[in-house]
Amino acid sequence: EAQVTQNPRYLITVTGKKLTVTCSQNMNHEYMSWYRQDPGLGLRQIYYSMNVEVTDKGDVPEGYKVSRKEKRNFPLILESPSPNQTSLYFCASSLSTSSSGANVLTFGAGSRLTVL
Amino acid sequence: GQNIDQPTEMTATEGAIVQINCTYQTSGFNGLFWYQQHAGEAPTFLSYNVLDGLEEKGRFSSFLSRSKGYSYLLLKELQMKDSASYLCAVLDSNYQLIWGAGTKLIIKP
Numbered sequence: 001e002a003q004v005t006q007n008p009r010y011l012i013t014v015t016g017k018k019l020t021v022t023c024s025q026n027m028n029h030e031y032m033s034w035y036r037q038d039p040g041l042g043l044r045q046i047y048y049s050m051n052v053e054v055t056d057k058g059d060v061p062e063g064y065k066v067s068r069k070e071k072r073n074f075p076l077i078l079e080s081p082s083p084n085q086t087s088l089y090f091c092a093s094s095l096s097t098s099s100s101g102a103n104v105l106t107f108g109a110g111s112r113l114t115v116l
Numbered sequence: 117g118q119n120i121d122q123p124t125e126m127t128a129t130e131g132a133i134v135q136i137n138c139t140y141q142t143s144g145f146n147g148l149f150w151y152q153q154h155a156g157e158a159p160t161f162l163s164y165n166v167l168d169g170l171e172e173k174g175r176f177s178s179f180l181s182r183s184k185g186y187s188y189l190l191l192k193e194l195q196m197k198d199s200a201s202y203l204c205a206v207l208d209s210n211y212q213l214i215w216g217a218g219t220k221l222i223i224k225p
Contacts, residue, residue, distance in 0.1 A: 040124075042217035043159070043203065090158060097211040103147065105213075107158035 002027045006091045006108035013081055014116050021076040021111050023091035030096045032074040033058070033105070034066065036087040043090070049074055050097060081115040088112050118142045120216035122204050127222045128194055136189045136202050136219045144209020150178055150189045151203040153218065159203055162189070191221075199223045 004025045013019055025032065033048040035058075045058030049068040063085055065077040074093075078085060091108040121139045128134040140148070147166040151159035165171055165180035165187060177190040189202055204216040 040217060043205075043215040045213075048212075103207055103211065103213070104149070104161050104164065105151075105159075107160070109158050110156070 002106070004091055004093055004106050004108035006089075006111050008111060009109060010112050012114045012116065015082055016080050019078050019081060019113075021078075021089060021091075021113070023074045023076065023108060024072050025074075025091075025093040025106070026072065027093065027095075027106065028071065029093035029106075030071070031103075032068065032091065032093045034064070034074070034076045035090045035092065036060065036085075037090060037110075038087050046076065046089075078113075081113075083115050086113060086115050118206075118208065118214045120204055120206060120214055122202075122216040122219045124217070125220045125222065127224060128191075130194055130196060130223055130225050132194050133190065133192050134194060134221065136191070136204075136221065138187045138189070138204035138216055140185050140187070140204070140206045140214070140216075142206045142208045142214050145182060146207040146209065146211060148178075148180055148187050149205045149207070149213070150187075151205065153201045153203060155200070162202075194223050196223050196225070 034046040035043045047066040092105040150162040153159040163178035201218040
C-alpha cells in the first residue's frame with residue numbers, strides 16, 4: 001500500500017530532551033515536507049526537500065533540523081524541544097514539484113507532540 | 117505578502133448543498149488544491165484546478181476564477197461524514213504551497 005509512515009504517533013517529552021520524528025514513504029516520491037498544525041493557524045511548513053541531499057527552510061524552521069540522506073526517509077529532529085513546539089506534526093510527500101499535476105501531497109497520519 | 121482567505125466555520129444541514137469559498141493573493145499561480153481533513157486525521161486530496169471553470173467529482177465540485185483570485189468547493193447531498201475541515205492551498209510561482217487556515221464544516225441532521 002502506498003503510504004507515508006511517521007513515528008511516533010504520540011509523544012510526551014520534557015523541555016530540552018532531543019527527539020526525532022521519523023518519516024518514510026514507499027512511493028519513490030522526490031518531494032517531502034514537514035508541517036506543523038496548530039488551532040486557527042492551519043498548516044505551516046517547517047522544512048522541505050526537493051530530492052536527496054537537498055533541503056530548504058519553510059515558514060517556521062526555528063528549533064528544527066532535517067536530513068534527506070535517502071529518498072524514502074525524511075526525519076524531523078528537535079535538538080532542544082520547548083513548550084512552544086507542542087503541536088500536531090505532519091510529514092507529506094509528492095511525486096515532484098516540476099509539474100503542477102504531480103504536486104498532490106500524500107500525508108502521514110500525524111504525530112502529536114507535547115513538550116512539558 | 118501571500119494570503120489565502122477562507123471562512124473559519126460553516127454549518128449546513130444533512131442533504132443540503134454548501135459552498136466553501138477561498139480567495140487568494142499569491143506570487144504567481146500554478147494551481148489550487150482542496151483537501152479534506154477530519155478531526156485529528158491527515159488531510160486527504162479532494163481536487164485540483166489550474167484552469168478557469170468547474171471540475172466535478174461526484175458530490176464534490178471545485179470552481180476556479182484566476183482573474184478574480186477565487187475558488188469555491190461545492191458539496192452536494194451533504195452527509196454526516198462530510199463534517200470536516202476543508203483546506204484551500206495555492207501553488208505559487210516557486211511551486212510552493214500556500215495554505216489557508218481551513219474551514220470547519222459542521223453538518224447537522
